[in-house]
Amino acid sequence: MSSPSIQWYPGHIAKAERSLKEQLKRVDVVLEVRDARIPLATHHPEMDGWIGDKSRVLVLNRVDMISSEARQVWQTWFKVHGQTVYFTNAKQGKGVQNLLRAAQDAGKSMNERRKRRGMKPRPVRAVVIGFPNVGKSALINRLLKRKVVVSERRAGVTRQLRWVRISNEIELLDAPGIIPLKLNDQEMALKLAICDDIGGAAYDTQRVAAAFIDLIKDLEQQIKDYGSAIATRYQTPLASDTGETYTGETYLTVLAQRHNDDLERAAHQLLNDFRKGNLGNLVLELPPVDALMAGEAATVRT
The missing domain is CATH 3.40.50.300 (P-loop containing nucleotide triphosphate hydrolases)
Known part of the structure; x- marks a missing residue:
């Protein structure tokens, strides 16, 4: 991603x-x-x-x-x-x-x-x-x-x-919130933006919203039916009628159709729904699987 x-x-x-x-x-x-x-x-x-x-x-x-x-x-x-x-x-x-x-x-x-x-x-x-x-x-x-x-x-x-x-x-x-001088790890920075843990001036809302969908799709490979909360909330599955999985950008475009094709409005709604918990209890990170944790992570990956 x-x-x-x-x-x-x-x-x-x-x-x-x-x-x-x-x-x-x-x-x-x-x-x-x-x-x-x-x-x-x-x-x-x-x-x-x-x-x-x-x-x-x-x-x-x-x-x-x-x-x-x-x-x-x-x-x-x-x-x-x-x-x-x-x-x-x-x-x-x-x-x-x-x-x-x-x-x-x-x-x-x-x-x-x-x-x-x-x-x-x-x-x-x-x-x-x-x-x-x-x-x-x-x-x-x-x-x-x-x-x-x-x-x-x-x-x-x-x-x-x-x-x-x-x-x-x-x-x-x-103390005021402290973030690194440079956000070198952009995947980490993306999660901060999705969770609203850095200021909105740091990112493009539409691109972050699209990347959020892509992240959920990646997590769905580890947590069964992880994207179902989003599909249920918007009554729009993450795949087309032909079974082709939407990209985050495409899914955002589909959501925008109910807002007169206003991508910015759709992006704000998607991120705000996540931030307010309207999409359910969605974590964006799971513990790294190492030798000590090989058996533990499976409890949320089924």
């Missing part, structure tokens, strides 16, 4: 990245928030270098938008590879308290060191890091049980770093 060219790096993101690196010196725990629909695509390639040996809590947000089978497979994959993952639905508050306890537990060693040095304990300092629009601010609002930081379903809303006290035991740093 050829991916449309996608590139985006606003100046405020570059400035925020510099500020974030400075603030990381003061942080005890890093909460890395990813999109549960694309857990690998929403991992910043420089994240490990930034964090170093600091404690990390991995969060997959939007768990409500993936199937229970996909959740289990990802949970197993991360466990096999040495990582505990916390699934959350920040919009409804699901899994948030478990996350809070994990952040507090991860920071306990800091106060233990302070105690040994004869210093008084202080609140654990945690930073929330992730790509734009993965739900970081909504997560903080849930932790606080009130709306303190702006949270919207679009990229680039948080523009400045801000410390917020959750309780006497923990403080959180809300």
Whole structure:
């Protein structure tokens, strides 16, 4: 599948990245928030270098938008590879308290060191890091049980770093969404665009919508009847009457016929339906199949 060219790096993101690196010196725990629909695509390639040996809590947000089978497979994959993952639905508050306890537990060693040095304990300092629009601010609002930081379903809303006290035991740093300087992996960038995890100025909506259909068709080779939700939603199968499978571009053209051949309108509807969950619990990534996971991935590939 050829991916449309996608590139985006606003100046405020570059400035925020510099500020974030400075603030990381003061942080005890890093909460890395990813999109549960694309857990690998929403991992910043420089994240490990930034964090170093600091404690990390991995969060997959939007768990409500993936199937229970996909959740289990990802949970197993991360466990096999040495990582505990916390699934959350920040919009409804699901899994948030478990996350809070994990952040507090991860920071306990800091106060233990302070105690040994004869210093008084202080609140654990945690930073929330992730790509734009993965739900970081909504997560903080849930932790606080009130709306303190702006949270919207679009990229680039948080523009400045801000410390917020959750309780006497923990403080959180809300950071703007951070994406790489260059999106060298265009297949990863495509998934970010489909999920609305980068700004709309980065891509051509029609090309991304067409590529989304092609991606679903590729996934259907691994997950039976994966494209049926789209076909049912629009009452239009992904293949013609002769059985020939549509390309993404052709399918988008077919959908546009009900909108007076307005391709842009059809593309927006298709992407928005996916982003709102109207097409069902569709993941856009499955764990890589390696020697450790050969048997596990089959649970969602039947």
